[in-house]
Amino acid sequence: MPRKYWTKNVTEHSNALDLERDVFTKTDPVAIARSLRRSAERSDRRKSSPFRSAMSMLTFYINRAGKNLPKRQLRVLEAAKDALRAEYGR
Numbered sequence: 001m002p003r004k005y006w007t008k009n010v011t012e013h014s015n016a017l018d019l020e021r022d023v024f025t026k027t028d029p030v031a032i033a034r035s036l037r038r039s040a041e042r043s044d045r046r047k048s049s050p051f052r053s054a055m056s057m058l059t060f061y062i063n064r065a066g067k068n069l070p071k072r073q074l075r076v077l078e079a080a081k082d083a084l085r086a087e088y089g090r
Contacts, residue, residue: 033083051088
């Protein structure tokens with residue numbers, strides 16, 4: 001019986017954002033940030049600002065991927081946080 005991961009379910013079926021497929025596997029931090037921004041701004045189900053929703057989803061993914069996330073991809077995702085802040089002028 002295959003294991004079911006609730007984190008996969010959240011990232012695929014988030015009630016707040018409709019994420020682009022495989023957004024967290026991209027290698028360009030700016031592309032990740034722009035995709036998250038588009039998703040957050042298009043969503044009419046989010047409960048907070050687009051910036052907070054996008055940053056929350058990114059942080060959630062980083063925290064939940066844990067030890068299984070390759071170091072290189074972790075660096076890309078951490079850089080995506082800075083790129084997301086830049087997208088929103090913060």
